[in-house]
Amino acid sequence: MIASVISTQTKIEDPRVIWGKFLLKLRKRNEQSLHALCVELSDFAIKDGVFTVSVSKKINFDSLNKLQNIKKANEVFSDLGLGLTIQFIYNPNVDVVDDKIKVLSDILGCKVIKK
Numbered sequence: 161m162i163a164s165v166i167s168t169q170t171k172i173e174d175p176r177v178i179w180g181k182f183l184l185k186l187r188k189r190n191e192q193s194l195h196a197l198c199v200e201l202s203d204f205a206i207k208d209g210v211f212t213v214s215v216s217k218k219i220n221f222d223s224l225n226k227l228q229n230i231k232k233a234n235e236v237f238s239d240l241g242l243g244l245t246i247q248f249i250y251n252p253n254v255d256v257v258d259d260k261i262k263v264l265s266d267i268l269g270c271k272v273i274k275k
Contacts, residue, residue, distance in 0.1 A: 175204045176267070178211060178242065185236045194229055202263075203251070211237065211244045214251040221250040 179201075186195040203214040215221040223229060225248055237246040264272045 175206055175211070178206075178240065178244075179204055179213075181240055182237055182246075185239060189236060191232055191236070194224075194232055197224055197229075198233075206244065209244055211242075211246045213246065213248050215248055216252055218250060218252070221248060224248045 183195060183199060186198060197220055198213075200220075201213055201215060203216075205212050215224060224233070230248075233246055233248075237244070261272050261274050
């Protein structure tokens with residue numbers, strides 16, 4: 161029982177899990193344009209009650225920060241019930257990771273070898 165509670169708390173605090181739930185909610189609500197902008201983002205962090213998403217393309221950042229999109233994103237994010245707010249920041253230095261093996265290694269926490 162205690163292990164399942166600890167496991168659940170760990171998953172909720174993992175930014176990847178939160179982001180996945182956010183993307184699923186967007187798709188479920190039929191927010192296709194917002195979902196399309198968000199699905200390629202992969203650099204996020206939680207700090208001081210704010211879920212920060214780094215966006216490397218200026219055009220995507222501008223689209224995400226349009227009033228209607230930011231309202232929808234905040235509404236969907238608050239429906240997750242985590243007590244966090246979402247914020248998109250422009251960071252052109254975010255590397256777009258094309259190396260799938262590195263991404264898998266980072267997610268799994270171990271070295272993945274391509275055969």
